Amino acid sequence: MNRDTDFLALEYDRQRRIGYALAGDLNDLSQRAAVYYHLYEDSGGRNIFPLIAAHGALWAKGYFQKGMLAGKLLSLQYAYSPTKLIRQYDSLIAFANAFRDINRRVCAEAYCAYHFTKQYGHSLFAAQKIPAPLLAALNHCHDAARSGVALNRLERKRLFEAFFLWEQETIVAPAVEQAVADFTWPSVKWLAMRPKIEFAYFGKGVGLPFRDFSSKAERIAKGLAAFELAESVGYQCVEQALAAYHIMPERFFINPQSYFQQTCHRLRLA
Numbered sequence: 701m702n703r704d705t706d707f708l709a710l711e712y713d714r715q716r717r718i719g720y721a722l723a724g725d726l727n728d729l730s731q732r733a734a735v736y737y738h739l740y741e742d743s744g745g746r747n748i749f750p751l752i753a754a755h756g757a758l759w760a761k762g763y764f765q766k767g768m769l770a771g772k773l774l775s776l777q778y779a780y781s782p783t784k785l786i787r788q789y790d791s792l793i794a795f796a797n798a799f800r801d802i803n804r805r806v807c808a809e810a811y812c813a814y815h816f817t818k819q820y821g822h823s824l825f826a827a828q829k830i831p832a833p834l835l836a837a838l839n840h841c842h843d844a845a846r847s848g849v850a851l852n853r854l855e856r857k858r859l860f861e862a863f864f865l866w867e868q869e870t871i872v873a874p875a876v877e878q879a880v881a882d883f884t885w886p887s888v889k890w891l892a893m894r895p896k897i898e899f900a901y902f903g904k905g906v907g908l909p910f911r912d913f914s915s916k917a918e919r920i921a922k923g924l925a926a927f928e929l930a931e932s933v934g935y936q937c938v939e940q941a942l943a944a945y946h947i948m949p950e951r952f953f954i955n956p957q958s959y960f961q962q963t964c965h966r967l968r969l970a
Contacts, residue, residue, distance in 0.1 A: 708825040712816050719811035721967050726800040729761040730947050731963065732807040737942070737952075738960040739814050746841045746851045749863035750810060751938060752926055755899040757803055758945040763895065791884045795892065798879035805875075806867045813866075818842050834862040853931060864923045873916045880914045897922060900944035901933055 724731045736757065739750035813830055817838040820826050826835055837859040844851055851859070883889045897908040906929070908922045930938045943953055952959040 705825055708820055708823055711820065712812070712825070712829060715812040715816045716808065718815075718969055719808035720804075721969055722811060722963065723804045723808040726797055726804060729757045729800070729803065732803060733757040733942070733948060734952060734956070734960055734963060735807055735811060737956050739810060741956060743814075743841055744845050744850075745935060746845060746856065746859070747814065747838075747863075748856050748860045748927065748930065748935070750814075751935070752860070752899070752923075752930060753806065753810070754942060755901065755926075755938070757807075758942065758947050759897065759899055760799070760803060761947055762945065787884070791882070792888055795879055795883045795889075798875060798882075802872055802875045805871050809871065810863065810867070813863075814838065831862075831866055834866045837862040856931075857927060860927050861924065864927075865920065868916055868920060868923075872919070876914055876916075876919075897926070899926060899929075899941070901938045901941035902926075902929055903933070 722731070722735045733754040736750035736754035740747055740754070813834065817826055817830065817835065821835065821839040821842055830838070837855075840855065841851065841859055844855075880889070880893070883892070893913045894910055895913060896910070898906070902908075908925055910918060910922065912918060942948060949959075
């Protein structure tokens, strides 16, 4: 495919702008879940990364709410030191916002990578912008979709892993490192680095506890474990489990595609 480089650069920038508009503001986690689901649905169920990322966004919404409440309660120990109370609580807010921003950026860049490669994935420009493993896996996904061919388990895992490693390397790892370095409330930081991820499709009592969330190796291991759990329960179950968070509106579940299109229209993207 021969395309003028300037045209492709403009098109890549356009897809990124759309991605960031759809990813919304820091607290628009449910909107990002709808965008993630769109990427999964648009691929015909071949691209698993955004489906699991949708669970991540919805789970995080509740997790942040609980964390902020816990922070307010713990801040009572500084009731007689208002300056320190404000400083520690502001540190917690900044820490939570850093993670919301990570989620926002991953959503936007995932949207861009998926939709740009859907049209121009075999161009030289795409090879210069997108890491080779992710580009190969996305091109294979798009080619399979055009041919009406399903991906097997190994192919699904290859695409998930390429997406997951890409976002960890380029977005998550440096941002988490900075957020942890800037967080000045030791006791709350200790708790925050030991979440137990409990996506709705895991099943009752099943979770992925972290010893240290700042460890990229542990995040990757837990991400791959989340993929394997999705494979084991089946993707119909994973899709249906999005309702278990009681966050997405009913109209999303009635027609996710229409809901996404309405979001685009509201944002004047369509």
